[in-house]
Amino acid sequence: MAQQIKTHHFPNGLTLTVETMPHLRSASWTLLIPAGSATDPSGRSGAAQVLNGMIYRGAGDRDARALSDAVDDLGVQRGGGVDREYMTLSGALLADDLPAALALYADIVQRPQLPVDELDAERALAVQAVQSLQDRPAQRLFQELNRIYFPGNFGRPTLGEIDELGALTPGDLQADHQARFCSDGAILAVAGGVEFEAVKATVEQLFGNWAGKGPSTPAVKLRDEPLYHHLPQDTAQTQIGVAYAGFPLGDPEYYMARLALNVLSGGMGARLFTEVREKRGLVYSVGASPRVLKGVGMVLGYAGTQPERAQETVDVLLGELRRIKAGVSADELERARTGLLAALVMAGEATGSRAGSMAADIFLLGRPRTLDEIRDAVEGVTLAALNEHVSTHAPTNFTVLTLGPAPVEIHSI
Amino acid sequence: MRYDQATLPNGLQIIGEHNPDAQSVALGFFARTGSRDETPEISGVSHFLEHMMFKGTERRSPEDVNREFDEMGANYNAFTSEENTVYFGAVLPKFQGQLVDLLADMMRPTLRTSDFDTEKKVILEEIAMYKDRPQSVLFDVARETYHHGHPLGNSVLGSTESITALERDRMLEYFERRYAPNNLLLVLTGNYDWTGAVAQATAASATWQPADAPRALSAPEPYAYERMVADPKRDRVYIALVAPAPAAQTAERFAAEVLAAAVGGGEGSRLYWALVHGGLADSVGLWYDSSDGAGAFYTYASCSPERVQEVLQIIRATLETAQRDGLSEDELARARRKIASGLMLGAETPMGRLTAVGFDWVYRKAVMPLNEVADHYLAVTPTEVAKLLQTQPFATLTVVVLGPLAEATPGL
Numbered sequence: 001m002a003q004q005i006k007t008h009h010f011p012n013g014l015t016l017t018v019e020t021m022p023h024l025r026s027a028s029w030t031l032l033i034p035a036g037s038a039t040d041p042s043g044r045s046g047a048a049q050v051l052n053g054m055i056y057r058g059a060g061d062r063d064a065r066a067l068s069d070a071v072d073d074l075g076v077q078r079g080g081g082v083d084r085e086y087m088t089l090s091g092a093l094l095a096d097d098l099p100a101a102l103a104l105y106a107d108i109v110q111r112p113q114l115p116v117d118e119l120d121a122e123r124a125l126a127v128q129a130v131q132s133l134q135d136r137p138a139q140r141l142f143q144e145l146n147r148i149y150f151p152g153n154f155g156r157p158t159l160g161e162i163d164e165l166g167a168l169t170p171g172d173l174q175a176d177h178q179a180r181f182c183s184d185g186a187i188l189a190v191a192g193g194v195e196f197e198a199v200k201a202t203v204e205q206l207f208g209n210w211a212g213k214g215p216s217t218p219a220v221k222l223r224d225e226p227l228y229h230h231l232p233q234d235t236a237q238t239q240i241g242v243a244y245a246g247f248p249l250g251d252p253e254y255y256m257a258r259l260a261l262n263v264l265s266g267g268m269g270a271r272l273f274t275e276v277r278e279k280r281g282l283v284y285s286v287g288a289s290p291r292v293l294k295g296v297g298m299v300l301g302y303a304g305t306q307p308e309r310a311q312e313t314v315d316v317l318l319g320e321l322r323r324i325k326a327g328v329s330a331d332e333l334e335r336a337r338t339g340l341l342a343a344l345v346m347a348g349e350a351t352g353s354r355a356g357s358m359a360a361d362i363f364l365l366g367r368p369r370t371l372d373e374i375r376d377a378v379e380g381v382t383l384a385a386l387n388e389h390v391s392t393h394a395p396t397n398f399t400v401l402t403l404g405p406a407p408v409e410i411h412s413i
Numbered sequence: 414m415r416y417d418q419a420t421l422p423n424g425l426q427i428i429g430e431h432n433p434d435a436q437s438v439a440l441g442f443f444a445r446t447g448s449r450d451e452t453p454e455i456s457g458v459s460h461f462l463e464h465m466m467f468k469g470t471e472r473r474s475p476e477d478v479n480r481e482f483d484e485m486g487a488n489y490n491a492f493t494s495e496e497n498t499v500y501f502g503a504v505l506p507k508f509q510g511q512l513v514d515l516l517a518d519m520m521r522p523t524l525r526t527s528d529f530d531t532e533k534k535v536i537l538e539e540i541a542m543y544k545d546r547p548q549s550v551l552f553d554v555a556r557e558t559y560h561h562g563h564p565l566g567n568s569v570l571g572s573t574e575s576i577t578a579l580e581r582d583r584m585l586e587y588f589e590r591r592y593a594p595n596n597l598l599l600v601l602t603g604n605y606d607w608t609g610a611v612a613q614a615t616a617a618s619a620t621w622q623p624a625d626a627p628r629a630l631s632a633p634e635p636y637a638y639e640r641m642v643a644d645p646k647r648d649r650v651y652i653a654l655v656a657p658a659p660a661a662q663t664a665e666r667f668a669a670e671v672l673a674a675a676v677g678g679g680e681g682s683r684l685y686w687a688l689v690h691g692g693l694a695d696s697v698g699l700w701y702d703s704s705d706g707a708g709a710f711y712t713y714a715s716c717s718p719e720r721v722q723e724v725l726q727i728i729r730a731t732l733e734t735a736q737r738d739g740l741s742e743d744e745l746a747r748a749r750r751k752i753a754s755g756l757m758l759g760a761e762t763p764m765g766r767l768t769a770v771g772f773d774w775v776y777r778k779a780v781m782p783l784n785e786v787a788d789h790y791l792a793v794t795p796t797e798v799a800k801l802l803q804t805q806p807f808a809t810l811t812v813v814v815l816g817p818l819a820e821a822t823p824g825l
Contacts, residue, residue: 023434026757064690068681072747075754078680092758124692128717132695134648135547234646236544267487268467269479278475281534284542306541335483342486342505346437349762 003348003370005358006196010204012211013184017358017368018199019191021351027095027192028351030079030359031105034187035180035214036086037158043167046126046160047176048082050168053122054114055089055177060107064118067104074101079352082158084150085217085293086363087180092352095193099202106206109181116170123165130159134233137403138304141239144231145300145401149223149243182212187362191354220296228400230407238310238404239302240317244395246290246297249364254297255377256389257290261299262336263328264288264320269335271320276303282313288321294364299395311408318398318413325394327387340378344371416780417607421615424595424623428780429610430770432763435603438509439763440610441501442516443598443771446591448567449495450628457571458579458587460493461536465584466500467491468528470518475528481515488764495556495565496628496705497775503764506604513610517599517617520592529581536576543570547644547651548713551815555653555711558640559811563633565707593624600771603763630706632660635809642815649695650721650816651713654728656806658701658708661776666703667789668797673701673710674748675740676731681747683735687727688714694724705776710806718817725812732807739799753787 004020040047057064071078074097079090089108093101133140147155188207190199222245247257265272265288276286288301301321305313328336347353348371358368398413417429447459469475482489482502489502500519504512543549553568560566571579599614601607635657659665677684677699688694694716702709712732716724759765760783773780781789 024761026754026761028758065686069743069747072681072751075750077751077755077758093754094757121690121692125689125695128649128692128695128715131648131717132715137545236541237538267479267483267489269476269483274476274479277535278479279531281531282538284535284539304542305538335480335486338486339483340486343488345505346488346503346762346764349436350765351761352758 002372005368005370007368008200010183010208012208013213014186014188014207014210015362016200016203017187017189017362018194018196019354019358020195021192021354024193024351025095026092026351027098027190027194028090028092028355029098029102029188029190030088030090030355031109032187032359032363033087033181033214034085034185034217034363036083036217037156038084038154038217039180039215040156040160041176042153044164044172045156046165047168047172048087048180049126049129049158049160050122050165051173051176051180052082052087053125054119054173055108055112057115057118057122058113060111062107063113064115067108070104071101076101084154084158088359090355098190098194098199102202102206110210112177114173114177119168119170119173123168126160126165127162130162130165133159137233137235137237137239138302141241141401141403142300144403145241145243145399148227148229148401149298149399151221151223152218154218154220180214182214183207183210184213187359189355189359189362189368191358192351217294220293222296222298223399224397226397226399226413228410228413231401231403232405233403235404236306237304238307238402239304240310240314241401242301242317242321243399244299244397246299248295248297249292249361251297253389253393256381256386257297257393258340259333259336259378259381259386260324260328260390261288261290262339263332264324266336266339272317275320276313276316280312280316282309282316286317292364307405310402310404314400314402314408314410321395321398324390327390330383333383333386337378337381341375344374414782416782419611421594421618423618423621424593425597425599425614425618425621426774427599427601427611427614428770428774429601429605429607430766430780431605431607432603435763436505437503437763438506438601438603438605439501439503439767440509440512440516440599440601440605441499441767441771442520443600443775444498444592445496445596445598445626445628445775446498447494447496448569449564450591451567455579455583455587456568456575457536458584459498460569460571461532461576461579462584462588463491463493463498464532464536465524465529466519466522468525468532469523470521471523472518478515478519481511485511487512493569495567495569497772499768499771501767506606509605510609510613513613514617517614520597521621524581524585524588526581529584533576537573540570540573540576547647547649547815550642551651551653551813554640554642554815555655555811555813558638558813559636559655559709560633561636561638563631564629565633565704590624591626593626594618594621595623596626598771598774600767600774602766602770628705632707636811637809639812641818641820642813643818643820644815645817647816649715650718650814650818651715652721652725652728653813654712655811656710656809658710658806659703659801660706660708661703662706665801666708668793668801669701669703669708670752671745671748671790671793672740672798672801673699674752675744676735677712678748678751683731684712684728687731688724693720693727721814721816721818725814736802736805736807739795739802742795745793745795745798749791749793752790756783756787756790
């Protein structure tokens with residue numbers, strides 16, 4: 001059955017997209033505000049993180065507890081958070097309760113109380129989140145890898161910096177809310193047992209008077225020079241992270257790059273898992289996954305292993321990434337294709353995954369992709385085209401970061 | 414929804430929850446075995462064996478197993494707990510036959526020594542990985558301390574020493590006892606073909622021999638004990654409290670779940686307001702863990718080292734107040750609502766239903782339709798919760814604190 005997706009652009013710049021999934025009684029939404037941590041003012045890294053906590057501390061005429069209770073009364077499974085490019089407010093619930101939940105979130109977005117006397121508590125939570133990273137080596141690895149892979153403000157940690165969190169004032173917070181929470185460019189994606197017209201009427205009523213245009217996110221730049229860096233930490237496993245350039249959504253090479261990455265890291269039969277784990281027993285966890293940002297695509301690779309095996313692991317990992325240049329077999333392409341298409345269908349069964357994907361598509365591409373469109377593109381990739389792609393666009397210029405007791409030697413990246 | 418059930422002559426049970434609207438089929442073999450069924454000499458064997466089950470059969474090499482999963486585009490994995498080991502996958506309906514064939518064949522692995530030796534290294538890496546995760550270390554210690562000798566406190570992963578010393582033949586011996594067809598369950602959810610699955614499972618398991626697979630089912634004795642794990646490498650302090658709770662087979666499990674959600678089920682719960690809202694702790698939660706013949710409430714918090722006494726005191730006070738005064742109808746209503754909506758959302762996909770349907774059968778030999786489960790939660794009354802609290806679950810607490818603290822920190 002064809003998907004039922006409808007999109008509407010409100011005059012104030014808010015885009016609404018709804019996928020009706022008729023046999024479901026549940027629904028999910030993602031509200032995307034295109035002003036993430038990359039737009040944190042200079043010297044105020046972590047501002048989006050603190051703001052994201054503060055908006056839930058009372059909104060409209062409800063204080064923090066009344067607001068929380070009202071959300072829970074509707075059985076909302078809460079989600080959302082801060083990314084570099086945007087903030088999201090998301091939730092899932094029984095479809096009948098969606099209008100009531102959106103009314104609460106309209107208050108959270110447009111009329112948060114931002115109580116000054118709770119700023120210290122929210123800041124304390126943000127500081128603790130930064131401190132917790134010391135006890136989460138894999139998360140710390142990726143924060144620091146992002147910092148060196150995205151030069152400038154874009155690479156600042158989403159969680160913020162402890163000293164800059166300390167400098168935030170209540171005035172900053174008010175101004176920051178005004179600047180970021182604007183209708184222009186905001187995206188609301190809804191999926192589940194709901195009807196487009198009904199959702200549109202609700203949204204019009206709740207968000208129709210919302211206004212403003214937010215800060216523009218700096219264009220994303222990736223480091224184009226190879227780099228190796230080591231962060232010393234007394235851990236049981238050495239954490240290995242690799243970043244390299246990929247392709248953005250909308251690029252003619254996008255689906256080929258996606259398939260090539262599935263050949264490397266699609267399932268347990270893919271190359272990285274086979275060579276690093278199955279044949280050599282070097283790791284429990286190894287893989288590479290795509291990240292798509294506005295106008296830019298990239299790949300993040302990961303392996304964790306005990307220090308005495310870190311050298312061999314990094315050698316095999318980088319060797320496999322490079323080896324893709326030599327080409328993939330017809331069987332490998334078919335497995336990669338089948339894996340992508342099956343994952344697509346199965347993700348299409350869940351409302352949360354659909355709402356999140358549609359919001360991201362609109363942000364990156366200006367419109368939601370249908371499953372049919374993706375299927376056609378993936379099915380259209382021939383072996384010859386894929387092999388042409390990997391020979392021309394093989395992974396190169398790696399940014400490698402290790403975290404652990406000792407560095408490794410990187411011979412050529 | 415339609416419910417199916419069959420028992421084969423060799424004792425293998427098959428159950429299904431059929432959903433004609435689903436786009437996929439999820440299925441899995443549930444082995445009623447885990448670390449509680451191990452002796453100290455073979456600690457970690459259930460989990461290591463779970464890895465070895467992917468390492469090939471008479472008909473398939475290890476590469477064949479992984480490749481075939483990928484050829485179906487399967488979303489697949491396996492997990493091992495204290496008392497269950499589950500192998501599962503989700504595929505488009507046209508691949509059901511291939512997936513049943515593969516998973517059923519995997520239930521009779523060859524356990525080749527060369528694969529065993531390579532996979533041992535992977536297990537040792539997994540153990541090292543969890544050593545870098547303070548919450549994992551904390552809960553291993555908390556489980557072990559609370560159960561003080563009861564097998565439910567056994568570590569799932571085992572230790573570097575027990576895994577290093579483990580021999581292939583001891584694993585084979587364990588496998589033969591625990592993977593008898595009468596100790597296995599095949600579960601299907603989503604848009605499956607029942608007749609085809611039963612016929613295939615019957616053929617695949619024709620030579621499997623039933624065997625005795627007993628389990629000691631005594632309940633652990635509640636245990637009040639406080640333990641400090643000084644770990645100067647950590648930045649934060651991690652706190653676990655364990656208290657007795659109803660077993661998986663009891664009718665009180667619904668009230669236990671609602672109680673846990675109201676007191677500590679994330680944002681909006683009592684512990685959240687007491688600790689996280691004010692920024693005293695960055696994370697807190699209370700959940701109900703139900704097992705075969707036993708159950709426990711687990712509380713978790715993380716905070717800065719200088720706050721640990723205060724945070725622990727507030728957790729204790731919150732639990733004591735709930736136990737003494739009970740919970741309000743409003744609080745319970747919100748908790749019930751959250752649980753019920755969570756159930757509905759989990760049921761959107763066949764994979765989301767698989768373990769719930771499987772464990773329903775494992776523990777209670779019945780599959781309760783989703784709407785009935787939701788109704789049970791929505792019907793939990795303050796009186797039922799009060800009755801549960803009358804058993805004084807929080808009067809006997811095991812407390813474990815891990816972090817950069819001195820062994821003799823006052824007030825702990």
